[in-house]
Amino acid sequence: MDTRPPSQSEHAPLLTASGLEVLYEPAGGPPVHAVRGVDISIGQGQLVGLVGESGCGKSTLGYALARLLRPPARIAAGTVVFDSTDITNLDRKSLRGIRHNGLAVVLQSGMNALNPVRRVRGHFHDVLGAQQRLHAAEVDNTAETLLSQVELAPSVLDRYPHELSGGMRQRVAIALALALKPRLVVFDEPTTALDVIVQRAIMDTIARLQAEVGFTALIISHDLGLVLGATDQVWVMYAGRIVERRDSPALATGPLHPYSAALLACQGDPTAEKVELGGIPGSPPDLSKPPEGCAFAPRCWLSGPPCKEEPHEKLVGTGSVTCHMAPTKLEVPKLIRRVDGPSEPIPDSGHGAKVPTTASAAVAKGRGRHRDATTAEPLALIDVTKDFKTKRAAPSEGVQAQGLVQAVAGVSLRLEAGQAMGLVGGSGSGKTTLGRMIVGLERPSSGSITLGNLRVDKLRTRDLPRYWRRVQMVFQDPYAGLNPLHSVGYTVGRAIRNHQGLKGDDYRRELLRLFDTVGLAPPEHYAAKLPHQLSGGQRQRVVIARALAAKPQVLVADEPVSMLDVSLRAEILHLLGELRKNTGASLLYITHDLLSARLVTDQLVVLRQGHIVESGPTSSVLRSPSHPYTVELIAAIPTVQQSQTVPAGAITERPGEPV
Amino acid sequence: MRYVLRRLPVLVITLWAAVTLNFLLPRLMPGTPAGAAVAKLAGQGSVSASQRRAIEVMLGVPHGSLASQYWQYLKAIAGGNFGISYTYFPEPVSKVIGAALPWTLALVGTVTVMAFVIGTLLGVLAAWKRGSIFDTAASVGCTFMAAFPYFWTALVLLYVFGFVAGWFPIRGGYSASVSPGWDWSFFVSALGHSVLPAFTILVSGLGGWVLGMRNNMMGVLGEDYIVFAEANGLSPRTVALRYAARNALLPGVTAFGMALGLVVGGSLLTEVVFGYPGIGYLLYNAVVNEDYPLMQALFLVITVSVLMANFVVDLIYGLLDPRVRR
Ligand SMILES: Nc1ncnc2c1ncn2[C@@H]1O[C@H](COP(=O)(O)OP(=O)(O)O)[C@@H](O)[C@H]1O
Ligand code: SF4
Ligand SMILES: [Mg+2]
Numbered sequence A: 001m002d003t004r005p006p007s008q009s010e011h012a013p014l015l016t017a018s019g020l021e022v023l024y025e026p027a028g029g030p031p032v033h034a035v036r037g038v039d040i041s042i043g044q045g046q047l048v049g050l051v052g053e054s055g056c057g058k059s060t061l062g063y064a065l066a067r068l069l070r071p072p073a074r075i076a077a078g079t080v081v082f083d084s085t086d087i088t089n090l091d092r093k094s095l096r097g098i099r100h101n102g103l104a105v106v107l108q109s110g111m112n113a114l115n116p117v118r119r120v121r122g123h124f125h126d127v128l129g130a131q132q133r134l135h136a137a138e139v140d141n142t143a144e145t146l147l148s149q150v151e152l153a154p155s156v157l158d159r160y161p162h163e164l165s166g167g168m169r170q171r172v173a174i175a176l177a178l179a180l181k182p183r184l185v186v187f188d189e190p191t192t193a194l195d196v197i198v199q200r201a202i203m204d205t206i207a208r209l210q211a212e213v214g215f216t217a218l219i220i221s222h223d224l225g226l227v228l229g230a231t232d233q234v235w236v237m238y239a240g241r242i243v244e245r246r247d248s249p250a251l252a253t254g255p256l257h258p259y260s261a262a263l264l265a266c267q268g269d270p271t272a273e274k275v276e277l278g279g280i281p282g283s284p285p286d287l288s289k290p291p292e293g294c295a296f297a298p299r300c301w302l303s304g305p306p307c308k309e310e311p312h313e314k315l316v317g318t319g320s321v322t323c324h325m326a327p328t329k330l331e332v333p334k335l336i337r338r339v340d341g342p343s344e345p346i347p348d349s350g351h352g353a354k355v356p357t358t359a360s361a362a363v364a365k366g367r368g369r370h371r372d373a374t375t376a377e378p379l380a381l382i383d384v385t386k387d388f389k390t391k392r393a394a395p396s397e398g399v400q401a402q403g404l405v406q407a408v409a410g411v412s413l414r415l416e417a418g419q420a421m422g423l424v425g426g427s428g429s430g431k432t433t434l435g436r437m438i439v440g441l442e443r444p445s446s447g448s449i450t451l452g453n454l455r456v457d458k459l460r461t462r463d464l465p466r467y468w469r470r471v472q473m474v475f476q477d478p479y480a481g482l483n484p485l486h487s488v489g490y491t492v493g494r495a496i497r498n499h500q501g502l503k504g505d506d507y508r509r510e511l512l513r514l515f516d517t518v519g520l521a522p523p524e525h526y527a528a529k530l531p532h533q534l535s536g537g538q539r540q541r542v543v544i545a546r547a548l549a550a551k552p553q554v555l556v557a558d559e560p561v562s563m564l565d566v567s568l569r570a571e572i573l574h575l576l577g578e579l580r581k582n583t584g585a586s587l588l589y590i591t592h593d594l595l596s597a598r599l600v601t602d603q604l605v606v607l608r609q610g611h612i613v614e615s616g617p618t619s620s621v622l623r624s625p626s627h628p629y630t631v632e633l634i635a636a637i638p639t640v641q642q643s644q645t646v647p648a649g650a651i652t653e654r655p656g657e658p659v
Numbered sequence B: 001m002r003y004v005l006r007r008l009p010v011l012v013i014t015l016w017a018a019v020t021l022n023f024l025l026p027r028l029m030p031g032t033p034a035g036a037a038v039a040k041l042a043g044q045g046s047v048s049a050s051q052r053r054a055i056e057v058m059l060g061v062p063h064g065s066l067a068s069q070y071w072q073y074l075k076a077i078a079g080g081n082f083g084i085s086y087t088y089f090p091e092p093v094s095k096v097i098g099a100a101l102p103w104t105l106a107l108v109g110t111v112t113v114m115a116f117v118i119g120t121l122l123g124v125l126a127a128w129k130r131g132s133i134f135d136t137a138a139s140v141g142c143t144f145m146a147a148f149p150y151f152w153t154a155l156v157l158l159y160v161f162g163f164v165a166g167w168f169p170i171r172g173g174y175s176a177s178v179s180p181g182w183d184w185s186f187f188v189s190a191l192g193h194s195v196l197p198a199f200t201i202l203v204s205g206l207g208g209w210v211l212g213m214r215n216n217m218m219g220v221l222g223e224d225y226i227v228f229a230e231a232n233g234l235s236p237r238t239v240a241l242r243y244a245a246r247n248a249l250l251p252g253v254t255a256f257g258m259a260l261g262l263v264v265g266g267s268l269l270t271e272v273v274f275g276y277p278g279i280g281y282l283l284y285n286a287v288v289n290e291d292y293p294l295m296q297a298l299f300l301v302i303t304v305s306v307l308m309a310n311f312v313v314d315l316i317y318g319l320l321d322p323r324v325r326r
Helices: A058-065 A092-100 A120-131 A136-149 A154-158 A166-178 A196-213 A224-230 A248-253 A258-265 A358-366 A431-438 A461-467 A488-500 A504-517 A523-527 A536-548 A566-583 A594-600 A618-623 A628-635 B002-028 B033-044 B049-059 B066-078 B093-128 B133-147 B150-164 B184-221 B224-231 B236-265 B268-273 B279-288 B292-320
Strands: A013-024 A032-043 A047-051 A073-082 A103-106 A184-188 A216-221 A233-238 A241-247 A274-278 A314-316 A319-321 A334-339 A379-389 A404-415 A420-424 A446-451 A471-474 A554-558 A586-591 A603-608 A611-617 A651-653
Touching (some): A013 A058, A032 A073, A032 A216, A032 A241, A047 A058, A058 A073, A058 A184, A092 A103, A120 A136, A120 A154, A120 B236, A136 A154, A136 A166, A166 A196, A196 A216, A196 A224, A216 A224, A224 A233, A233 A248, A233 A258, A241 A248, A241 A258, A248 A258, A274 A566, A274 A594, A334 A566, A334 A594, A404 A431, A404 A446, A404 A611, A420 A431, A471 A536, A488 A504, A488 A523, A504 A523, A504 A536, A536 A566, A566 A594, A603 A628, A618 A628, B002 B049, B033 B049, B049 B066, B049 B292, B093 B133, B093 B279, B093 B292, B133 B184, B150 B184, B184 B268, B268 B279, B279 B292
Parallel strands (some): A047 A216, A047 A233, A420 A586, A471 A554
Antiparallel strands (some): A013 A073, A233 A241, A241 A319, A314 A319, A379 A404, A603 A611
16 A cells, blocks of 8 residues: 655655645533644654644644544545545544554653553554564564664663653653654654643753654644744644744744744743744634634734735745735834843733733722832742652653652752842742742741741741731732633632721722733723633733732742743733733742743743852843753753744745635 | 551450440340340240350359450350340351351342442442533432432332232242252242342432542542543543542442441341341341340341451552552
8 A cells, every 4th residue: 555656855755735724513512623724744754843823723633643643633625635535434444554654643742642541662562563563572673773762761661650750751751752753753742731841841852853763743822922932834823824934944034924923022042142032912813713804903903904804825036925904014012021130021002902911901000009019028038948758769861769759959049129039940949839838838847937026947836827918929820720610700809808808999999900910901890700701911910919919019920931831921921011010029930941031031041950059130141151961951942043034035926716 | 468467456445345345235224135045045945055055145144243244245145156046046146146147148238239339330430421411320320229218118118010010029038848958949049139238228229329439539520630631642442440440449348448348237128118028127027026035146147247348448448549549
């Protein structure tokens, strides 16, 4: 069935899809049109990236191409051809043949891709044994070779998935995919939810394997920066369509679609002298009611009358763009900017006014009226340690620690009143534990924590609520932090009652003011919503509003943007910055994301395995790091050279299509 | 194995608590159960001094310190000496229970295991062929069966197959014409007598296992590792059994532990309806006759069997799920 001609031109399509449409038809819900007419092809040996915000249909498209969709999803129209075989309607049995012939998939972050009750060895036996009869020894040999290709030791074969770290599990998943001798591998968010350094290592492994083994790859990610650095070509997906398809360097230097340009503006280099970040206010449309005309129009600063009509694909060099205005000079409004020296907010003018940055407008309104934390006090940590007893072996790359784990090992730092300090480091560096000790959720094993003259580490449980009027925490996961049964107005309202003791009209006014402050306008509209009716960014705003209800002197924010799409990062960071200025509260910003740390903090502390390895003013730590670990963290960031000029590429209408 | 060693202390402590509770309860009861028991016994015939003493050890001596009573009680239990039953006078309690236990274990134990195995397999099949006619039939049928009142099933079966058709005996564990022993005619008679009660227990229990397993399977089928296994070209059989069913089984094992624990004590209704000579029937008689010595010993047997069953299932769970092991 292998119909490959003996000599192949390097970029002959290995996979093509035309007119592909995918529908989710859930029982008792409206159908969701997740992929709406996609035409693409991947050449032999190419590395293609597929990017877009979450909910744009990337995974659905990837699954459709790999024929992994299951009910309620189905391919409603179009064809998928892999290696000259139409696989659109292939039955299960023939599909297995195709998979053994090399159509492999690596799933989103790989965390749950392994059977929890089966050892790694068993997984290899299953996969290799399904292709051909092999002796156990042969399987083990092959498995060891595959593991060494993904830089894992043979001892991993005897481990259960839960005994491996996230990065190791993802490597095992890649090795299993490689066992199929794949010609095409679809990677769905291969590094999401992994530590930055691990993320970088996995991407490097994928690139090296691709060169060695020579497979073709589709890399799906919401992170344009990551994809641009790793691929030859990028497809940008929005609301179920590919809106731009370009060679990676061309897209990096001159995006033609406003959406691509905006995504690109959400990336930045934290080590640059001047750092600017854009965002995309709003969220992708609900695909159960696909919009008329250009789907991006409600969020597009260029949209005009023609955009009420569906735009057509225009060919540009080897790629294409689907926008009425292309090509235009694209200047993306920036939401937040940082230059060496004192912080510099972006005045609410120019583009800022056109893009609905409700947050900044609201904060500007409230400016001066509420300077709550008047008696701000410094927060000091002296020689703080925290030991955890481990019940189980702690899974970390390679080593298994047992018994006592020292999460924080002798940390001393001082957060001055009104200052913004960043706490950065990889996972397991002790950042979150430190944050939890500062808000009193965890007690240090030794050392002292003081706010003004208050010994935080000595607080009794019943004194904590009073302490929380002064120190508040914003957690990583805006989904977990809110009670799904209560309206968000109720949630924030309870915080107001608890902390400020307001009632009646005062209470109501304060509630509306808080919603306004965090940019949820009109407040009445949002206060009545349940958490699941809000987008991730809106939920995180609610969480921040709840923290503000206490009028805290210190705000501890633990990865407040890491679970959000990059397109929302700038908005939330901008909000945090403005709030800090207007309330005078100090901010402890915990993150693994150096870019956001650069944008909102003045001081930076780098943690590694519970120790401070480096600290100082944020820009100098990032721009001239002295500790090797800081250097490693910085090197792990994918870099994109951007320039916002449109290339002189000839734009042509697609032949045979109406304009 | 460290996993076993870690669980052992919990078992020992709970066992001790059960035994002690069993010691304290009759002593805390209003009135004096021991006195009542002795009086009742006297009505049945002559009570020897040693019989009287055995009852007092178990149910409470009028005089004497609690500590020394407790010590005597523990010694009696260790020797299997639970006193004398007056329902089955002059049999000692231990002998009465010893005679009933095998009946219950054989009937209810076997059927509980059967219900679990058959139900789980059907559940796997229903989930794997989700949406098929088989799935629909199994789901509807099991919901119906699970909702059907238990004693109704028993009575209907009794009436139809016992009275009307006359295929199966109506009462008892074996017919009067044979005597218990290891011979063929007894075995056949006992088997014939067990069909109706077994079927009743099976019918009432099966539906729950099918539906439970089906639901667990459906949950597991949505997991990433199932999609990944499929993407890796594993055969549907391997995916269904080794990946999906294997994981979906885990919650069922815990439920199975509880069901096993109830084998000894939970069969009261069946045994009474069918006049089956097991523990349940015994318990019923003990309660009706206010046979305190028998009741006390039965409670102990039932509690201990629940604890032991849960302990064993806990160990099995550890074998099945590497995540709880160490
Ligand atoms: N099982 C499902 N049932 C109904 N709708 C779904 C289901 N899975 C995904 N969708 C919808 O399909 C759209 C695309 O989702 P997805 O492909 O996961 O996007 P992405 O990978 O870009 O985040 C979204 O609107 C999402 O809500
Ligand atoms: S078609 Fe119009 S609305 Fe859509 S992206 Fe282009 S300019 Fe913006
Ligand atoms: Mg996805």
